[in-house]
Amino acid sequence: MDIWRIRGGRRLEGECAAQGSKNASLPILAACLLCPGTVELSRVPCLRDVDAALAILRHLGCRAEQAGDRIYIDASGITSCEIPHELMVQMRSSVIFMGALLARCGQARLSLPGGCQLGKRPIDLHLAALRKLGAVIEEDGGEIRCAPSVLRGAEILLPFPSVGATENAMLAACAARGETLIRGAAREPEIQALQGALRAMGADVRGAGTDTLRISGFRGRGCVRLRIPPDRIAAATLACACAGTGGKICIRDCDPGQFSTVLYFLNQAGCDIITKHDRVTLSSEGALRAAGQIATAPYPGFPTDAQPVLMAALLRAEGESVFTENIFENRYRQVPELRRLGADILLKGREARVRGVRRLHGAAVNATDLRGGASMILAGLCAEGETLVRDSGHVARGYEDLDGCLRSLGAELTIQREGENHGLYIQKPQALG
Ligand code: EPZ
Secondary structure, eight states: OEEEEEEOOOOEEEEEEOOBOHHHHHHHHHHGGGOSSEEEEESOOOOHHHHHHHHHHHHTTOEEEEETTEEEEEOTTOOOOBOOHHHHTTOGGGGHHHHHHHHHHSOEEEEOOOOOOSSOOOOHHHHHHHHHTTOEEEEETTEEEEESOOOBOOEEEOSSOOHHHHHHHHHHHTTSBSOEEEETOOOOHHHHHHHHHHHHHTEEEEOBTBSEEEEEEEOOOSEEEEEOOBOHHHHHHHHHHHHHHOEEEEEESOOGGGGHHHHHHHHHTTOEEEEETTEEEEEEOSOOBOOOEEEBOSTTSBOGGGHHHHHHHTTTSBSEEEEEOOSOTTOOTTHHHHHHTTOEEEEETTEEEEEOOSOOBOOEEEOOSHHHHHHHHHHHHHSBSEEEEEESSHHHHHOSSHHHHHHHTTOEEEEEOTTOOOOOOOOOOOOOO
16 A cells, blocks of 8 residues: 655646656557567556566567566567456556457467446457457456457447447457558557557558548568657646646657647636647646536547546646546546545536535545556645555556656645555545534
């Protein structure tokens, strides 16, 4: 259990660089299985989920080395196409290895993935797409067996632009005989990053960023070098932090266009925003106004991953902001915890009505998931007094050195990592009032 201790009330000032993208790194690491030679990746964020992906690659017989933000993968000698349950449950993205193993070995054996509990999160669209390519898949009590099969190009129609199902189909289709069309595909920047990586490895993939992908053939290349793009959600999180606390920050090495919808609402709330191709400068007085109606949607709509952090920034905004969560059924788990800091949030089905309060006060809260945990840290930065966030490792799954970055911008916070003993006694959260 990591314990974040945050003393709120400080403005954020200064400059920091965006981390590499978690959600681009993970499918690209799976794609390394397709590459007959070595792959060198740079700007890979140091995250628990990246460690989990490396553990899977090593289990399959790959050589996987990490040196700082560089990772070297050699999948030429893989020895297995089976991923044990204990590795599958570490994260949701483990399921993307199914498409990669089918492409590399024509078969795979794994189980249902883990990851943030944001709702049902079935994988029916993944399985339907892979079956469309000719994969023979048996599901049995959480176990998934893909029997040896020859993949054939097909026309796949996704009824919902699932990011993961699109990525799985892209990977498997690289080894299919003939052309594959994926219609209704996800358009997220991470799909574009995966297309870029697959093309560098020798695949003929086109159309990323649109709702139709075309994949035909793969001529493996020996040695491939790739740079992971910046993390749009981590950058958006820093922007929301400064919006809520007040201050002026510049986030370098990011692509503001990829989180322009978040910047739009921060501007609506009263922040001054200047963007350049690789950076954004945000100034805020901290006294925001409500941002109106915010509905999450597939890209290029407002990202569901930024919903909790924008919510935290708007807790003290004058008026009422209304969130509608359209992607996940259970993505308001942060709300009861934010209420412990004095937030006024009314939940009704997929809607959350955030009525701005004049002040927030410190409290002890439990991180519920990756982005929910980040929202509590941001709320703690805006609260008077001290906030303790008990975090069973959610935040470190997706944010690289978030505490160091916030401290470099002037925040007053420390983390007691699991196993470190500062003689600290953590009181269970008490009901307020
Ligand atoms: C990716 O998850 C991201 N994770 C998520 O980010 C992100 O929230 C999500 O896309 C949406 O943008 C990674 O890239 C590793 P989906 P994924 O398949 O692929 C339903 C974070 O915080 N669905 O697009 O799992 C599903 O239940 C994480 O970094 C089916 O019904 O998302 C959900 O309601 C959290 N059947 C919706 O579609 C399926 O087979 C979107 O899921 C697949 C999905």
